[in-house]
Each structure stands twice: as C-alpha cells, then as structure tokens.
Amino acid sequence: MCGEVCVFVEVLRGEVKDITYTMLAAGRQLAAGLKTKLTALLIGRDVQKLVAQLGAADRVVCVEHADLAEFNPDAYLHVLIAVFEQHAPRLVMFGHTATGTDLACGVAHRLHWPVATACRTFSLGNGTVQCSSLTCGGKLIANGPLPEPSCVVTVMPGGYKAKDGQVHKTPAVETVSAPGLDQVRTRFKQYLEPPVGDVDITKQRILVSVGRGIQNKDNLALAEKLAAALGGVVSGSRPVIDQAWLPTTRLVGKSGKQVKPKLYLAIGISGAPEHLEGVPEAELMLAINTDPKAPIFDVAQYGATCNALELMPLLTENLKK
Amino acid sequence: MSVATSYEFLDKVIRATPDGEKIRKCLQCGTCSGICPYGFAMDYPPRSLIAALRADDFHGVLESDTIWLCVSCFACASVCPAKIPLTRGLLATLKTEMLVGGSIPQELQAALGNSRRYGNALGESPKKRAEWTKDFTVPVPVLSAHKEPVEVLWFVGDYASYHPRAQQASRALAKLLFVLDVDFGILGPEESSDGDTQAFTGEWGLFELLARKNIQAMSKYQFKEIITGDPHAYNAFKHEYPRLGFDRPVKHHTQYLAEHSERIHALLQNRGPRRVTYHDPCYLGRANDNNIYEEPRQLLRAIPGLELVEMSHNRAQSICCGGGGGGMWLDGYSWEKAHTRTSEWRVKEAVAVGADVLAVACPYETPRFEDAVKSTGNEGKLAVKDVAELLVESMFG
Amino acid sequence: MDIVVLIKFVPDLVEDLEIDTATGLLDRNFLRLMPNELDEHALEQAIILKERHGGRVTVLALDTGDVDEALYTAVAKGADRVIKILGDGFDRGLGNRRIAAILRRAVGDVRFDLILTGTQAVDDLDGFVGALLAADLGLPYVGYVTQVVAADGRVVARKEYPGGLNAEIEVNGPAVLGIQAAERAPRYVVTSKVMEAMKSAKIEELTVDEVSVENELAVSSMALPESGTHAEMIEGNVQQVAQKLAVLLKERGVLA
Numbered sequence: 014m015c016g017e018v019c020v021f022v023e024v025l026r027g028e029v030k031d032i033t034y035t036m037l038a039a040g041r042q043l044a045a046g047l048k049t050k051l052t053a054l055l056i057g058r059d060v061q062k063l064v065a066q067l068g069a070a071d072r073v074v075c076v077e078h079a080d081l082a083e084f085n086p087d088a089y090l091h092v093l094i095a096v097f098e099q100h101a102p103r104l105v106m107f108g109h110t111a112t113g114t115d116l117a118c119g120v121a122h123r124l125h126w127p128v129a130t131a132c133r134t135f136s137l138g139n140g141t142v143q144c145s146s147l148t149c150g151g152k153l154i155a156n157g158p159l160p161e162p163s164c165v166v167t168v169m170p171g172g173y174k175a176k177d178g179q180v181h182k183t184p185a186v187e188t189v190s191a192p193g194l195d196q197v198r199t200r201f202k203q204y205l206e207p208p209v210g211d212v213d214i215t216k217q218r219i220l221v222s223v224g225r226g227i228q229n230k231d232n233l234a235l236a237e238k239l240a241a242a243l244g245g246v247v248s249g250s251r252p253v254i255d256q257a258w259l260p261t262t263r264l265v266g267k268s269g270k271q272v273k274p275k276l277y278l279a280i281g282i283s284g285a286p287e288h289l290e291g292v293p294e295a296e297l298m299l300a301i302n303t304d305p306k307a308p309i310f311d312v313a314q315y316g317a318t319c320n321a322l323e324l325m326p327l328l329t330e331n332l333k334k
Numbered sequence: 335m336s337v338a339t340s341y342e343f344l345d346k347v348i349r350a351t352p353d354g355e356k357i358r359k360c361l362q363c364g365t366c367s368g369i370c371p372y373g374f375a376m377d378y379p380p381r382s383l384i385a386a387l388r389a390d391d392f393h394g395v396l397e398s399d400t401i402w403l404c405v406s407c408f409a410c411a412s413v414c415p416a417k418i419p420l421t422r423g424l425l426a427t428l429k430t431e432m433l434v435g436g437s438i439p440q441e442l443q444a445a446l447g448n449s450r451r452y453g454n455a456l457g458e459s460p461k462k463r464a465e466w467t468k469d470f471t472v473p474v475p476v477l478s479a480h481k482e483p484v485e486v487l488w489f490v491g492d493y494a495s496y497h498p499r500a501q502q503a504s505r506a507l508a509k510l511l512f513v514l515d516v517d518f519g520i521l522g523p524e525e526s527s528d529g530d531t532q533a534f535t536g537e538w539g540l541f542e543l544l545a546r547k548n549i550q551a552m553s554k555y556q557f558k559e560i561i562t563g564d565p566h567a568y569n570a571f572k573h574e575y576p577r578l579g580f581d582r583p584v585k586h587h588t589q590y591l592a593e594h595s596e597r598i599h600a601l602l603q604n605r606g607p608r609r610v611t612y613h614d615p616c617y618l619g620r621a622n623d624n625n626i627y628e629e630p631r632q633l634l635r636a637i638p639g640l641e642l643v644e645m646s647h648n649r650a651q652s653i654c655c656g657g658g659g660g661g662m663w664l665d666g667y668s669w670e671k672a673h674t675r676t677s678e679w680r681v682k683e684a685v686a687v688g689a690d691v692l693a694v695a696c697p698y699e700t701p702r703f704e705d706a707v708k709s710t711g712n713e714g715k716l717a718v719k720d721v722a723e724l725l726v727e728s729m730f731g
Numbered sequence: 732m733d734i735v736v737l738i739k740f741v742p743d744l745v746e747d748l749e750i751d752t753a754t755g756l757l758d759r760n761f762l763r764l765m766p767n768e769l770d771e772h773a774l775e776q777a778i779i780l781k782e783r784h785g786g787r788v789t790v791l792a793l794d795t796g797d798v799d800e801a802l803y804t805a806v807a808k809g810a811d812r813v814i815k816i817l818g819d820g821f822d823r824g825l826g827n828r829r830i831a832a833i834l835r836r837a838v839g840d841v842r843f844d845l846i847l848t849g850t851q852a853v854d855d856l857d858g859f860v861g862a863l864l865a866a867d868l869g870l871p872y873v874g875y876v877t878q879v880v881a882a883d884g885r886v887v888a889r890k891e892y893p894g895g896l897n898a899e900i901e902v903n904g905p906a907v908l909g910i911q912a913a914e915r916a917p918r919y920v921v922t923s924k925v926m927e928a929m930k931s932a933k934i935e936e937l938t939v940d941e942v943s944v945e946n947e948l949a950v951s952s953m954a955l956p957e958s959g960t961h962a963e964m965i966e967g968n969v970q971q972v973a974q975k976l977a978v979l980l981k982e983r984g985v986l987a
Binding site: 025026083084085086087110111114115117118119121122123125126127128129130131143146147148149150151152153154155156157158160198199200201202203204205206207208219243255261262264267268269270271275276297299300305306308309310311312313314315316317318319320323324327328330331332334 | 855863866909956972
Binding site for chain 3: 430433434436438440443446447450451452457458459461536537538539540542543
C-alpha cells in the first residue's frame with residue numbers, strides 16, 4: 014500500500030455508506046494523477062460480501078475479526094495503526110462522519126502524519142496534492158497542500174458524485190489479520206433504534222424544509238399546508254428538531270437523513286454545511302431567507318429574500334389556482 | 335443566592351421598589367387578576383400569587399412556569415387599590431427567582447443571550463446597528479463620526495435599528511427631524527439595547543450591564559436632551575438610568591414632535607379621508623404613570639382628512655400588544671399556554687370602531703399588530719402605522 | 732467523577748468574514764470570537780455529571796483574547812476551577828494540532844476521569860481538538876456523543892449516527908469524549924450570578940510556551956464562496972414572489 018491512495022470504507026450495519034463512493038470517486042482521480050493505486054480498506058466481520066461494491070478501487074484490503082463487527086472506535090484505531098505501520102499510503106481518506114472523525118486524528122498522531130479535515134475537492138499540480146475545504150459554517154473556503162510523504166484527510170460529500178465511485182468490477186482482495194485487540198479500551202454495546210412510524214423523508218419527491226427562520230412551532234402549520242398543496246412533506250434542519258417542533262425522523266442533514274428529492278424548498282434555512290450534507294443533490298432547490306448572504310443561496314437554483322411566514326400562505330393559495 | 339422560603343421572597347419583593355411595603359396591604363380584591371390579559375391562563379395570577387406567598391407556598395409558585403405569560407403591561411399595578419408595585423416589585427422579582435433557579439423558556443434564553451453577547455435581543459451584528467441609515471436620502475449623523483455637540487441625541491433602540499418593519503418608522507422619524515431642521519445624532523454601533531424589557535424578564539443584572547454600556551457611550555457626547563421612538567427606552571431613561579447616575583431629559587418622539595406642532599401643521603396636507611384609531615403603548619401611558627396620552631392624539635388630529643376615533647380600551651385601559659416583559663421573545667410559549675394573543679384582541683377592537691388605520695408609537699407594535707391583522711383575517715382592511723409614518727405620509731404623500 | 736472541559740474560541744459567524752488581502756487568509760482584525768457552541772454543550776454535560784455523581788469540573792481555555800467572561804460564566808454554572816492558558820501568538824489563530832499540544836501541557840497533573848469537549852468546531856481545518864488531545868495523551872476517543880452514563884466505575888457514551896440511530900459505546904478508564912449535544916440545552920445563567928462569580932472566583936493563569944508541534948498544516952489561501960453559482964433571485968413584493976414561484980414550479984413540471 015506504500016504511496017497509494019487509501020480509502021477507509023465506511024460501513025454502517027452492513028451497508029456501505031454513500032460517502033465511501035464519494036471518496037472512491039475522488040480517490041480514483043488522485044490515484045490516476047499520482048500514478049499510483051487506489052486501495053479500499055475494509056474493516057469488520059463478514060464483510061467480504063461488500064467487496065463487489067468497491068470496484069472503483071484497484072484492490073481491497075480486508076481485516077476481519079469478531080470484535081470489529083460494529084464500529085468500535087478504539088478497536089478500529091488499533092487495526093488502522095497496525096496496517097499503516099506496515100505500509101504508509103500517500104493519502105488516507107476518511108469520511109467526515111461520526112465514524113471517520115473518530116479515527117482520522119488518532120491515525121495522524123500515531124503515524125506522525127498531518128491531517129486535513131472537511132475537504133470537499135482535491136487537485137493535483139506540480140506533483141503536489143491540494144485540497145479545498147469549506148469551513149466556518151460554509152462562509153469560508155480554505156485551500157492548502159497535503160504534505161508528503163503521507164497525509165490523512167476527512168472528506169465531506171458534495172465535491173464528487175457518488176455514482177462516479179461505483180464501478181462494476183470486482184477488485185482484488187488482500188486479507189490481513191487483525192492485530193491483538195485485548196488492549197482495546199472501548200466496546201460496542203448495542204444500537205438504539207430510531208423512532209418508527211413516521212414518514213420516510215428519503216422517499217419523498219417533494220420536501221418543504223424549515224429552519225430557524227420559522228421562529229416558532231405554530232408557523233409549522235403554514236409549511237404543512239404548503240407541503241400538502243405541493244404533494245410533499247415537511248422536513249427540517251437541526252434547530253427545528255432540537256426544539257422538538259419536528260421529530261428526528263424529519264431531520265435533513267449530517268445527523269439526519271440524506272434526501273434526493275425532485276423539489277427541495279428551504280424555508281428560513283441558512284445553509285450550513287451540516288444541513289447541506291443532507292441534501293447534496295436535489296433536482297430543484299428553492300430557498301427563502303431574509304438574509305441575502307445566506308450560504309443556501311450558493312446552492313439553491315432560485316431564491317427570494319421575502320418574509321417566509323408571509324410567503325408560504327400566499328404560495329399555497331397561488332398553487333391551488 | 336436561590337430563595338428558600340416565602341418569607342425570604344417577600345422580603346426581596348419589598349426591597350425591590352421604594353413602595354414595596356405596600357404588598358402587605360393586599361386586600362385580595364382580585365382586581366389585578368381580573369384585569370390581567372393572561373390572568374386566565376396563569377397558575378398564579380397576581381392575587382393568587384400573593385395568597386400563595388402568605389400561605390407559605392413559595393415552592394408551589396416556583397414549580398409553575400406561567401409567570402412567563404406576564405407581559406409586564408402594568409395593568410395590574412395601575413388598578414390596584416392599595417397601589418402595590420405589582421409589575422416591577424412582585425412579578426419581575428418572581429421572574430428573577432425563576433432565572434436564578436434555572437427555569438427559562440428556550441426562546442427567551444436566546445434573546446437574553448443575544449442581548450448579552452451582541453447588545454441586542456435579535457442577535458444581529460452590533461457593527462450593523464446603523465445600516466438602516468445607509469442608502470437613505472436623509473442624512474442621519476452618527477455621533478462617533480459627527481464629532482460636534484448636538485441638541486438632540488436620538489436613542490433608536492434594538493427593533494427600530496434592526497427589524498425591517500420598524501426600520502421604516504425610523505426612516506420616517508429621520509425625515510421628520512430633517513424637515514424640522516433638528517440638530518440631532520444617533521449612537522449607531524455604540525448603542526446597546528436600553529435593557530428595559532430585559533429587566534422585566536427578571537434580568538436586572540443584564541439591564542445594568544447594558545445600561546452602563548449606554549451610559550458610557552452617551553457620556554462621551556454633548557447633547558441637551560434624548561428623544562426616542564421606543565417607549566421602553568423612554569421608561570428606562572426616565573426611571574431606571576437615574577439610579578445608575580445618568581439623569582438627562584428624555585422625551586418620546588411624539589412628545590418632542592408635539593412641541594413643534596406649528597411647524598408640522600404647516601407642512602401637513604390632506605391626502606384623503608382616513609379613519610384612524612390610536613393604540614396607547616403601555617410604557618408610554620400607565621407604566622410608572624408616564625401618562626403620555628394626549629401628544630400623539632394632538633399630532634394625529636392635526637392631519638387634515640384624518641378622523642380620530644377611540645377604541646373601547648384606551649389611554650390607561652389600553653390593551654397590551656403582548657410584547658413587553660419578554661413577550662416579544664415568548665410567542666411560541668404564550669401561544670401554547672393561552673391559545674390567544676392580546677394583539678389579536680386589540681386588532682379586533684380597532685376593526686370594531688371602523689378604523690382603517692391602527693396608529694402606534696412603539697417599535698414592538700407595528701410587527702405584532704401586522705401579524706395579528708393577518709391572523710385575524712383582516713388583511714387589507716386595517717393598516718398599522720407609526721405616528722411618524724402617518725405624519726410623513728401626510729407631508730410627502 | 733472529575734472532568735476536564737476544553738473550550739475553544741472560534742469566529743462568531745454573525746459577523747461577516749473577510750479576507751486579509753495582505754496574507755490571503757481570514758482577516759482576524761475585526762473578528763468577533765465566541766466560545767465554540769459544542770464546547771458549551773460539553774460544559775453543560777460536565778455539570779450534569781457533576782450534579783449526578785459529584786466530583787470536580789475544571790475548564791481550560793487558551794487566551795485568544797476576551798475569554799474571561801466565558802470562564803466566569805462557567806464558574807457560575809458550577810465549574811470548580813477555570814484555567815486561562817497564556818502564550819505567544821494565541822490571537823493569530825492557531826491550528827488544532829498546536830492547540831492540542833498546548834492543552835496537553837496545560838492539563839499537566841490535573842486529575843480527571845473524563846475530558847469533554849465539542850466533537851468539532853466551526854473553524855476546524857486540521858483535525859479536532861478532542862481527538863488530537865486524546866491521541867497525544869494516549870487515551871481512547873469517542874465522538875458525536877449525546878449522552879454520558881456513568882455506573883459501577885464504567886462510562887457508557889451514546890454515540891449519534893445519521894437518521895436517528897444511536898449506539899452505546901462502553902469506555903474503560905480515562906477517556907476523551909467529543910460532545911455533539913449535551914443531554915439538555917446549555918443552561919442559562921442569570922447575569923447577577925456571573926457578576927458574583929467575577930467578584931468571588933479566581934481565574935488561574937498558566938503560561939505555556941515553547942511547545943514543539945509536528946505536522947502543522949499550512950493553509951495557502953482562503954476565499955469567500957463564489958457567488959458565481961448564486962441562486963437566481965426572484966424579485967418583487969411577497970405577492971409577486973408567490974405568483975412567480977407558483978408559475979416556476981408548474982413550468983418545471985414538479986407538481987405532476
């Protein structure tokens with residue numbers, strides 16, 4: 014794996030997460046440009062069956078052990094350190110997720126490598142690798158080099174299309190045995206299931222999504238009427254869920270669901286990256302926010318700065334005509 | 335610092351205001367609870383609150399959170415036959431105890447946190463406090479740049495500076511001052527919230543912090559008097575800032591403009607008939623016996639074509655718009671508890687007297703009443719305008 | 732249960748961010764700084780644990796300018812010790828690698844069962860303070876934590892995954908936890924209590940200099956997001972916007 018581009022495959026409950034494909038898409042480009050190989054690093058138990066989905070990689074390095082069945086931060090870190098101490102890749106890519114962010118810094122520190130986080134895109138020039146990160150609530154872009162010989166990154170979605178990381182090809186597989194895990198200090202106990210019985214927003218074609226701008230729970234009714242008129246459903250950003258105006262099943266964003274609707278109406282949502290992660294690809298996004306500088310306007314195709322509370326009922330009326 | 339007993343709390347109430355002792359004279363007549371706009375939804379409206387304290391049931395009081403329905407409108411204090419300072423002494427002190435005990439609705443917490451961090455309850459950048467003056471035909475001098483003494487320091491206030499609807503009234507007032515050739519200036523980014531409403535949420539410490547910042551800023555400049563379009567700021571400058579060593583003449587904008595009646599009258603034109611009713615802001619009128627009722631009416635009656643009519647609750651009986659005492663920042667909470675809004679009640683009264691304009695004189699009122707116009711289905715039937723806006727419309731069309 | 736809480740001051744995004752044309756980086760001259768929101772959650776979680784299990788809460792913050800109020804507020808909330816770390820160039824804006832190294836030195840011999848800090852901060856570019864410090868101290872790290880339960884000498888952290896899924900992770904021995912949300916929203920402290928703390932409490936000062944840090948990341952340039960891909964703004968009053976939007980949606984066949 015020396016000098017290669019290595020993608021840590023993010024798996025949750027037996028499913029390869031989309032961020033993995035985003036990283037593979039980015040990784041393919043980088044590997045080609047650096048004239049090296051793309052390796053996918055797959056850790057878990059009974060994960061060989063996922064290898065077929067990782068065709069974008071030249072090969073998959075597989076580490077399996079009973080204690081690695083579900084994500085266990087300290088155990089996974091032990092494995093990664095053991096693997097990388099043997100072979101130092103040029104780049105190690107983790108998803109900027111609850112899983113990836115538990116691991117990236119530990120790897121970087123132990124291996125004495127730099128780490129760059131929240132990267133969205135990468136570029137090559139003069140033999141150097143550069144990354145571009147979106148920071149400060151989406152209000153600032155930072156660019157910088159990823160130093161040699163090795164560098165760790167965490168990757169945010171949005172810079173590459175997941176489908177570009179999905180290739181129908183079965184990569185070569187190399188199995189590596191797990192190191193001793195008796196010194197591991199964390200232990201996965203159990204999952205706590207999310208609440209059931211509500212609408213699945215990931216299956217909705219039309220979403221009317223509300224943020225802090227709706228000001229209070231009452232005004233949700235306006236959004237609900239608009240959603241009904243559109244044949245859609247109401248979803249929300251983190252502040253709305255935190256205030257319990259909507260259940261967690263309606264949360265769009267990094268900690269919530271990723272949605273790909275035909276129409277996404279963002280009402281009173283500023284457009285912080287954590288939210289936008291939840292809607293990386295909507296066919297049509299409209300944003301209503303009184304702040305003309307809100308980052309959401311850099312993502313939406315259409316926008317207006319009028320008062321959402323006034324607009325919603327009027328739009329509902331107009332749609333019924 | 336938290337209070338353990340009814341006795342200790344009553345002691346705090348007595349020490350909170352000069353006439354605090356009067357609480358001992360409560361007859362339990364119930365006039366206060368009767369007139370309170372949210373009394374019906376409170377676990378302990380004022381009378382019951384005093385009864386509970388006398389029965390040594392302070393813990394019962396603290397377990398209820400309905401004190402947050404109190405909009406500090408001074409209705410109870412103004413009708414109390416024993417003249418107990420209920421609003422400032424009893425109710426605000428109870429809110430302080432709730433805060434000390436950690437009980438505070440989330441919405442309100444955000445407004446108070448913003449006031450502390452940004453000097454305004456809306457959480458806007460303090461640097462942008464004078465943005466409303468940009469791209470505007472009338473020059474509005476900011477004192478830090480103006481560097482000359484002025485006759486009048488215009489204290490603008492949070493909502494009048496940042497809220498899009500209230501900014502319109504600010505521009506109207508600026509136009510009037512310009513047309514009257516008034517030598518004035520504003521503090522701009524050096525201005526912080528007057529702190530009065532925060533005080534009535536129980537946050538007297540925050541009030542003092544904000545007041546001291548304002549005093550420090552104002553002390554740098556030379557001016558003869560302060561004017562403000564915000565009755566809450568008026569109330570603070572008149573009654574609370576002097577305690578902190580800052581005692582300067584202050585006028586509400588309607589008082590100030592009324593002094594220039596002759597010049598104003600000469601400029602007013604008949605723009606068509608209008609039936610207007612005037613809403614008396616709590617803090618201009620019955621709060622602390624400020625009793626400014628006639629000057630706004632004087633100004634309105636001078637507008638040719640304007641017919642002034644009175645709502646059934648006027649002057650000292652005016653019905654609060656619901657914005658005081660933290661109400662501005664507790665809309666979700668109040669609605670959940672009471673399922674009614676005093677602002678909607680007020681709008682219905684205005685419609686009932688056949689008004690086509692509801693005239694106001696406080697920056698909280700324009701947005702609150704406009705929302706109520708919509709939620710009562712009176713859109714297009716009743717307009718809401720600040721007195722300054724009506725004067726400007728009459729002068730310039 | 733003794734807990735250390737780390738608070739980092741980050742740019743307040745209420746203000747506009749600007750690029751310093753001289754350096755090509757964020758102009759820090761007129762930046763307003765505020766405590767990282769998730770660090771406030773970490774403090775809240777620490778106080779909740781103290782209320783449940785007793786013990787001491789120690790708060791550490793680098794002196795990036797004007798941190799005193801936050802530290803006194805921490806005392807008013809229930810923190811036992813607050814330590815302001817002094818050093819050169821803290822106001823320049825330090826990378827997390829360096830911050831972690833400084834904190835490592837500052838933690839020194841403070842006794843702790845847990846270190847809590849926000850799982851991330853808005854200005855993170857080179858890792859996360861909690862995770863880096865954990866690695867430096869050789870401690871286990873769990874991030875995205877929304878609940879901490881301590882029983883029988885063990886700590887179980889609830890870790891948040893997308894879509895409302897949570898996992899319970901048991902942690903052995905002292906550890907660093909990255910807090911995503913406290914069990915309750917950070918409490919409000921009435922101003923008079925903070926004023927009281929300012930009079931009665933003492934902020935300890937600790938100078939940390941000459942920290943060697945390897946693998947600091949260099950930022951070559953910063954930029955404000957382009958308005959090139961800006962939304963097409965629909966003009967007019969609310970009525971007009973509503974009409975235009977309705978037409979737009981129908982034209983796009985979205986309502987079929």
